[in-house]
Amino acid sequence: MFYDPLAIALAVISANIPDFDHEFKRNHVLAMIALGAVMSLFLYFMGLPYYLGLVIIFLGGIFLLSSHRGFTHSILGVLILTIFISLFLFFGIGLSSYDLDFTNPFNLMILLMVIISLGLLFLNKRLYPVFLVAIAILLISINMGFISPLKINLTLLVFSIFLGLCSHIILDSFTPSGVKAFSPFSDREYHKKFGIILFLIILIMFVLLFPNKIIFLIDFLSGFH
DSSP states (O other): OTHHHHHHHHHHHHHHGGGGGSGGGHHHHHHHHHHHHHHHHHHHHTTSOTHHHHHHHHHHHHHHHSOTTSGGGSHHHHHHHHHHHHHHHHHHHTTTOSSOOTTSHHHHHHHHHHHHHHHHHHSOTTTHHHHHHHHHHHHHHHHTTSSOOOOOOHHHHHHHHHHHHHHHHHHHHTSTTOBOTTTTTOOOOBOHHHHHHHHHHHHHHHHHHOHHHHHHHHHHHHTTO
8 A cells, every 4th residue: 555665764864773872973973953933933933843853852851861872772761762753754744734644746745755754854865865765666656647636544654663673672682782671660671572571562462463364465465376
């Protein structure tokens, strides 16, 4: 479906986000906060949802206050980042339409611009060309009628953000330093077992939230037999 490539794009972007608490990202985070301030003022005077810029400022503040592999690599951090990145997405969508019907080409372009903006803010520069190519292919496919724009599945998009953030924590849990999963309440480091448990929880959540996709995958794989 149309929103699946967008969900994948959001997951890829979100997987890069937790490491913005690193010292070498400090200048990027300060630029993010400045951008959020300028965006808030611009949208306010244009009579548009200025909350979009405030969300960027708040995200930048989280990264500035978090030590590396600290709060942004914790369960609470993932939940808060999921909420505010989702708000960024929803406020961005609100620039075009609140009915979430993207059969309208203008609304569709606004949504894609919001996704691209998230990529600019958080994606590794080496991944960005591939990301832009994927967005271009998606647009071409829609224009040529290979893909039909449908109403957005908001649950899937929010889950994709959550999945991307969690995937980063899971991978970091397999490193020697592990992750402080319950920061700021505890500095205890968790390793492989925690990563495996978190992976299983995510898998169960996916099955419960999107059983139709599991059925589709089973039918797809059975077609090879």
